[in-house]
Amino acid sequence: MPDIKVVPLGAGQDVGRSCILISLxxxxxxxDCGMHMGFNDDRRFPDFSYVTGGKGRLTEYIDCVIISHFHLDHCGALPYMSEMVxxxxxxxxxxxxxxxxxxxxxxxxxITVDKKGxxxxxxxxxxxxxxxxxxxANLHQTIYVDEELQIKAYYAGHVLGAGMFYIRAGTESVLYTGDYNMTPDRHLGAAWVDKCRPTLLITESTYATTIRDSKRCRERDFLKKVHETIDKGGKVLIPVFALGRAQELCxxxxxxxxxxxxxxxxxxxxGLTEKATNYYKLFITWTNQKIKSTFVDRNxxxxxxxKPFNRTLIENPGPMVVFATPGMxxxxxxxxxxxxxxxSDKNTIIMPGYCVAGTVGHKILSGMRKIELQPGKVVEIKMQVQxxxxSAHADAKGIMQLTRMCEPEHVLLVHGEAKKMExxxxKINHELGLECFNPANGETCVISSKPCxxxxxxLKLLKHKTEIVDTATPNPKCSKIIHxxxxxxxxxxxxLEQDEALQELGLPKHDLRFTSTVELQNACRSEKLTMTRLYEHLKQLLRSHxxxxxxxxxxxxxxxxLKVQKDSETAMDVSDDFNTHEDDSPASKSILVSWPYQDEDLGSYLMEVLKNGLPKSVTKLPVH
Structure with missing residues (x-):
């Protein structure tokens, strides 16, 4: 079987611009086919020339594209890839x-074209x-891309409609998580996947080293900070994406x-509040049980x-709380x-999610207090930054939980920072004993597997044709041979049982036998006397048979x-203590030993007995 090859064009030891190529x-x-929010040049999109070599369309090289969810770092390059490349x-x-x-x-x-030109x-x-x-794709629906390639979506939590995708081709399989959350929240459920046992699990690792506090503690701290700011007349800015954490915090x-x-x-x-409400109404089945159960009586x-926000309110005095997009x-x-x-030091900004390197959000979270927000104009940041x-990403505990849940053979980390990935x-290698990879962008990772x-x-074979091989083992049921x-x-x-297989194939039953020849030199003149002597000799030696x-x-x-016949082949001398009789003659005789394939062990044992218990010279010919 061919190996599985993985090449990240984005999200390899990085967060943003998710785009992973797999061959199986x-x-x-x-x-995924995302854009990087930290760049405004060619680095914004994945380098698709890696696939095409600058020749032809991507269609010639790719069988299908899978998008895990609607965040732009996972789907932002899609129109560029499909329509321009x-x-x-x-x-x-x-x-x-x-x-x-x-x-x-x-x-x-x-924003990008109309405003920035x-x-x-x-x-x-x-x-x-x-x-x-x-x-x-519907959840848990197996979709056949072609005769050999199939995919299936699982619920990922994270945002409305986010999916984890199981991809299978031949005996090889990959589970790609996209972004997922193993903790249920106020409007979405937790990610779930069955024990699909993929050859390779490709998982995000945004919070690879983080184990979050309890949800209740985080909510309490958030509400406390908001209340403290508005109490002293300050304003609270909460940057969010249009759908997801925005609804959770609202x-x-x-x-x-x-x-x-x-x-x-x-x-x-x-406008975003109305849009969000419409989408949650339309896709109510993707929300958690509480939303579903109360939706009929109260949305x-x-x-x-x-209330809806407009730009004229920016200069308004007095306290307020504003949710604004985008989140970074x-x-x-x-x-x-x-x-x-x-x-103003009275104001507070609360960052509720991850910020990609290069964005203003990432700069202020890393401690910068003087930032060039406009060309040639450096602004001093006095507002409180919290x-x-x-973020609806799985933390380290959640990633380990999902890995145990699906039982993969190998794990590959994407969508995370290099040090955290290491x-x-x-941790995965030590606690789970699994081989783990974290390739950088453009690096090819080859995963070798033993196909099962x-x-x-x-059922008839299971009931009647099993035999215990080693009853000395602690659990004999685990040590059986099935013919x-x-x-x-x-x-x-x-x-199948042999008779069942023959009947289904319409073949007549026949015996496959193994035959060897043992040649005697200086043996008895009479075949009958030779057989009598052999019978008495073997009866004594093979008491268990x-x-x-x-x-x-x-x-x-x-x-x-066993049968004796007169024809002979060239013999090889083997010394023996068996006494020859008076009627022995120099004539050579052959003993043919024949046994069915099921009794090969007994046949081989018998050949050893004959070899060590017959007169003067014995030859063991190859099995036919």
């Missing part, structure tokens, strides 16, 4: 991802044309405002304390508000047959 069973699959094959994603991804792509395109970027029409190539603040009877306004980026996303402060409304509010992890890699071929077994026929038919392999003579004068030792 002769098939090539692209996992050139890909006409299928693109698989879940229904919510197909609905939400084009809206986020269009929003980002407007960038060229070599995809257009609105390219987004529409790209989405026409999408094939939607539900949390909504219930807190009710309990505390607060009147301080909470704002959300214009938890119809917020009474949270790399552009958009959140960055615009940050520029206005960052110079990081509170509400820590988790050692499943065989269906006849049967391995039948390959209709792309299936089955182990059934030794009888047949009606035609042959000796039958269980199912091994």
């Amino acid at each position: 069973g002769g098939k090539n699959v692209m996992l 050139g890909y006409d094959g299928p693109i698989y994603m879940t229904h919510p991802t197909k609905a939400i991804a084009p809206i986020l792509l269009e929003d980002y395109r407007k 960038e060229v070599n970027f995809f257009t609105s029409q390219m987004i529409k044309d790209c989405m026409k190539k999408v094939v939607t 539900i949390l603040l909504e219930s807190y405002w009710d309990r505390m009877n607060l009147r301080v306004p909470i704002y959300f980026s214009t 938890l996303f119809d917020f009474k304390h949270i 402060l790399h552009s958009g409304l959140s960055l615009e508000i940050f520029k206005k509010w960052c110079t 990081y509170m992890s509400f 820590f988790l890699k050692a 071929v499943p065989v269906d077994m006849s 049967g026929a391995l039948l390959m038919k209709d792309n299936k392999i089955r182990l 059934s030794v009888n003579t047949t009606s035609d004068g042959h000796i039958l030792i269980e199912s091994v047959l």
Whole structure:
């Protein structure tokens, strides 16, 4: 079987621009196609020339593309890849991802092209044309890309519609997690996968070294910080992405405002609240059980304390809480508000999720207090900066939990920082005994595997044809040999009882026998006398076996047959203490030993007995 090859074009020892190429069973699959939020040049998109070599379209090299969820670091390069580089094959994603991804792509395109005037970027029409190539996947539905390649989606939590994908070709399989969360929250459930035992698990490792506090503690600290800031008349900025953590924190603040009877306004980026509500209504089955059970009576996303935000409110005096997009402060409304509010020490910014290197969010979280927010203009950051992890990524404990859950043969880490990956890699190797890889971008990782071929077994064979080999073992049930026929038919392999296999194939029954010749020199003149002497001799030596003579004068030792005939072959001298009789003559005689294949051990043992117990010269010829 061919090895599995993995090449990250993005997210290799890095967070952002997820794009992983895998080759298994002769098939090539692209996992995610994202952009890097930390760059505004060619590094923003994956280098697809690695695949094509600058020649031809990607369609010629890739069998299918799989998108795990709608975040732009996982799908942002999709229109560029399909419409500008050139890909006409299928693109698989879940229904919510197909609905939400084009809206986020269009929003980002407007910011990038309309405001910054960038060229070599995809257009609105390219987004529409790209989405026409999408094939939607339901959870747990096996989709056959072709006769040899199949995929299946599992629930990943993280955001609405996020999926983990199981890919199988031949006997090789890969489980790709995308981003996932092993902890249920206020609106989504925890990721789940069955014991699919993939050859390779490719898992994100964003929080490879982090074990989070309890969810209740994080929520308490978040509410406390917000309340402290508005109490002293400050403003709170919470950068979020449009769907996901935004709804989680909105539900949390909504219930807190009710309990505390607060009147301080909470704002959300214009239009996103309505869109979010519509999507959660449409895809209610992707939410957790509490949302589903209360949805008929009350929509938890119809917020009474949270109002739409517009830019005129930025300069308003007095306390307020604002949710603004995007979540990493790399552009958009959140960055615009940050520029206005960052110079006051009364204000607070709470970063609830991971920020990619190169973004303003990453800079302030790393401790920078003087940042060039505009060309030639350095701003001093006086507002309080708080990081509170509400990110819907699995922490180190969750990654280990998923790995145990699916029982892979090998593990490969992506979407994480190199140093953190090394820590988790050692942990997986030590605690789980699994080989673990963490290739960098552009590095080819080869995973060798021992394919396991499943065989269906006849119930009749299981009941009647098993024999214990070693009863001295602690558990004899685990040490059995099964004699049967391995039948390959209709792309299936089955182990059947011999009679069943012959009947199914329409073949007559026949015996396969092994035959050897033992030649005697200076043996008895009479074949009958020779057989009599052999019978008495073997009866004494083989007391544990059934030794009888047949009606035609042959000796039958269980199912091994001996007979004497006059023809002979060239003999080889073997000394022996057996006394020759007076009627011995120099004439040579042959003893033919024949046994069915099931009794090969007895036949071989008998040959040794004859060799050591016959007169003067014995030759053992090869088995025929």
